[in-house]
Amino acid sequence: MRDPRIDAAREQSIREWQEFCRFPSVASDRVAIEAAADWLEQKLRRLSERVERIEIPEYGPVVVAYFPGASDKTLMLYNHYDVQPVGDLDQWISGPFDSEIRDGAMWARGACDDKADVTSRLRALELFIEDHPNGLPYSMIYLADPCEEIGSPGLETVLAENAERLSADAVLWESYLREDDGRPAVGFGCRGGMEISLNLNILASNQHPSYSQILRSAPLELMRAITSLVTEDGLIAVPGFTDSALRPDAAAKARTQELSLPGDAISVPGISPLKDLPEAELKERFIFTPSMSLSGFDIDPSVSHSVPAKGTAKVRFGLVPGMDPHACFETVKTFLADTAPDIQVDLIRTMQPAFSPVDTPFAVSVLEAATKAFEAEPVIYDVMTGSGPGAFFLEHLGAPLISPTGTLRPEGNMHGYNEHGYLEDYLTHIQFTLDLLNNLEANGFADND
Incomplete structure (x- = not known):
């Protein structure tokens, strides 16, 4: 009352x-x-x-x-x-x-x-x-x-x-x-957070598209690098990234099943906004799984019918208790140094969980x-x-x-x-x-x- x-x-x-x-x-x-x-x-x-x-x-x-x-x-x-x-x-x-x-x-x-x-x-x-x-x-x-x-x-x-x-x-x-x-x-x-920037500069200047069959594409390589950071179903794929993450006990897992997943309020009619996973798994992930999202992707706005010389992306990670953002950054930096060495990786900001x-x-x-x-x-x-x-x-x-x-x-x-x-x-x-x-x-x- x-x-x-x-x-x-x-x-x-x-x-x-x-x-x-x-x-x-x-x-x-x-x-x-x-x-x-x-x-x-x-x-x-x-x-x-x-x-x-x-x-x-x-x-x-x-x-x-x-x-x-x-x-x-x-x-x-x-x-x-x-x-x-x-x-x-x-x-x-x-x-x-x-x-x-x-x-x-x-x-x-x-x-x-x-x-x-x-x-x-x-x-x-x-x-x-x-x-x-x-x-x-x-x-x-x-x-x-x-x-x-x-x-x-x-x-x-x-x-x-x-x-x-x-x-x-x-x-x-x-x-x-x-x-x-x-x-x-x-x-x-x-949750905590970590945002990084990825910068790739391949060419001295934007080039005519007739070269596209032989030139590397900075935006495409950035896209591939970003997608390599997660598995196909959305889990962080970087070795060591989640090693210290909080693991829920049985009672905590049971509590996740009481919550509601976002639905009609945020959906486009006829299209599900959720990953194609069992509802129980989605609920547990919602609380206890570290996440990654793309927070920015930029190429030269003057590029038109050209091969872009460079590109920049911002990637944000959601961290759960137990994870240290600076340690997580080092795992991502090491991973990309091995898999995409031409990309410059910089830390923008962190938030401790x-x-x-x-x-x-x-x-x-x-x-x-x-x-x-x-x-x-x-x-x-x-x-x-x-x-x-x-x-x-x-x-x-x-x-x-x-x-x-x-x-x-x-x-x-x-x-x-x-x-x-x-x-x-x-x-x-x-x-x-x-x-x-x-x-x-x-x-x-x-x-x-």
Whole structure:
């Protein structure tokens, strides 16, 4: 049942979400990032004892608010307030930062990733504080990252240099999504990532196609090199790449069978988007199998009816806990040096994976709150399928992290055109966060050891 105060302030809550979505806070737009940070700081100053901005040079401020409580336990709420670039504006039905409300949804870049988290949690905090006029039962830290969408450069330094005052016992991560059938999904830890560039320059200049029967083709050789990195059914084929990957036990494998695979919400009619494998295997792979995807492929745009002189590709790998991105890079570099020695291989960026157990008291509270707010048993993702800077929090703060269900549904087009979130889901998102804060208190999180 929804707290009546949430429905009473429905329009105000939605308006604040809409207002925050109007900041075009793409990580590269420093002016918009600063404006969004100002807005967020102003909102937090009404609620918290202290707000500070910790600058990440070139990227903007990490906005941190402190909520002291009676016990020595601290919950951190992690969000980010940057968004993905909008791409081709012609593909948007309404402006990506117009925050148009139609068909019961908010349509905006970053509507659910991650601005619904930012503002719904602010509202839940307001209600929780209202319920505790004599002081909070435990402490909280609200932390907003300005550059998560580009790998959170500089965030690790912020955490390392400020570890003592940012120390937390648990981290409520940015939210996950609902299953296709509406069940809440709860993710633990997060995947890591590694992105590399492949560059091949064969010719002094582009050549006439009459030479194509005798000349090597840089784009074709890049394609062959990329496909050699995976088996025909999509497993990483590089020797040694997956040697240290987390291997699920029987219970973890069983939990994968409870989740739903993406279906109609992301499909083209008549065409299956999934690999041609048994459903049980697909579900297990979804959580525990390292992955590879092509994130860019470029040739000279002036090439027309010519043999290209060179080509460049970007390849992204998804890593599971146990894997070290730098060690993985060395295996790929060695493999390509043996099989395609003319290709230059460079490391673009890495993200360390993070593992958080599914059976902690914090996990129990999150799962109970999700069951209550979303009125369905949650689906457990032992490893969150997206990557993020979670390993920084584990290393420097010692805090396990859990990503709960929020506003996003599979059809919400996160990172795509016409991104959106439903208004009713947003209000339930507020309720979930309030339920969790109350659950933590009831389950002993506020107790001093």
